[in-house]
Amino acid sequence: QKEVEQNSGPLSVPEGAIASLNCTYSDRGSQSFFWYRQYSGKSPELIMFIYSNGDKEDGRFTAQLNKASQYVSLLIRDSQPSDSATYLCAGRPFGNEKLTFGTGTRLTIIP
Amino acid sequence: DTGVSQDPRHKITKRGQNVTFRCDPISEHNRLYWYRQTLGQGPEFLTYFQNEAQLEKSRLLSDRFSAERPKGSFSTLEIQRTEQGDSAMYLCASSRGTGAQETQYFGPGTRLLVL
Numbered sequence: 001q002k003e004v005e006q007n008s009g010p011l012s013v014p015e016g017a018i019a020s021l022n023c024t025y026s027d028r029g030s031q032s033f034f035w036y037r038q039y040s041g042k043s044p045e046l047i048m049f050i051y052s053n054g055d056k057e058d059g060r061f062t063a064q065l066n067k068a069s070q071y072v073s074l075l076i077r078d079s080q081p082s083d084s085a086t087y088l089c090a091g092r093p094f095g096n097e098k099l100t101f102g103t104g105t106r107l108t109i110i111p
Numbered sequence: 112d113t114g115v116s117q118d119p120r121h122k123i124t125k126r127g128q129n130v131t132f133r134c135d136p137i138s139e140h141n142r143l144y145w146y147r148q149t150l151g152q153g154p155e156f157l158t159y160f161q162n163e164a165q166l167e168k169s170r171l172l173s174d175r176f177s178a179e180r181p182k183g184s185f186s187t188l189e190i191q192r193t194e195q196g197d198s199a200m201y202l203c204a205s206s207r208g209t210g211a212q213e214t215q216y217f218g219p220g221t222r223l224l225v226l
Contacts, residue, residue: 004153008151031211032211032212034214034215036217042219042220043200043202043217043218043219043220044154044202044217045217046214046215046216046217049212049214051211051212088153088154090153094211097142097144097159097166097167097206097209098144098156098159098167098169099144099146099154099156099215100156101153101154101155102153103151103152103153104152104153
């Protein structure tokens with residue numbers, strides 16, 4: 001079992017709708033979780049991080065963490081064509097520096 | 112531009128040759144990380160430095176790979192006797208410190224193709 005798992009997609013969402021991206025993790029010692037966006041051929045770009053149970057909102061993005069279920073999600077409201085990219089979920093255990101990434105979910109926003 | 116920079120951006124080499132990549136972190140960041148990413152996969156951790164000390168190395172980092180950060184500023188990653196399986200994007204990231212809120216910021220990457 002991979003430490004961080006994501007549905008590879010592709011996930012297609014109409015423009016203006018809510019895109020929901022999900023991630024599960026196996027290491028209960030994971031402390032912080034990060035969502036990165038990666039356009040084709042480019043490097044990962046940080047969107048947001050979360051380390052407390054519950055929701056965290058930043059503009060059109062909301063990250064959700066449920067430690068009991070070992071589940072992290074990212075919601076993108078009012079999806080735009082420019083949101084089309086691969087979204088990477090990463091976890092970091094307490095006291096450890098390295099990020100463990102999932103394989104990413106490819107999101108396509110349909111105009 | 113005050114972000115992480117990497118050089119070169121692209122490298123094509125023949126199998127068996129040595130290659131060296133450079134990373135310049137964000138200036139106030141004392142932690143520097145190397146990751147490798149292949150097509151369709153997420154980045155995989157290779158190694159990281161706190162200042163000039165190399166504190167962790169992945170099993171992925173075979174003895175053909177070596178990384179340095181001699182003055183705690185820029186870092187180099189060298190691959191000796193390259194193999195076709197080394198073809199990947201090599202990503203460098205930096206962070207300011209430790210703690211739940213510390214985030215890693217990635218450079219543009221060096222794309223390596225071994226023929």
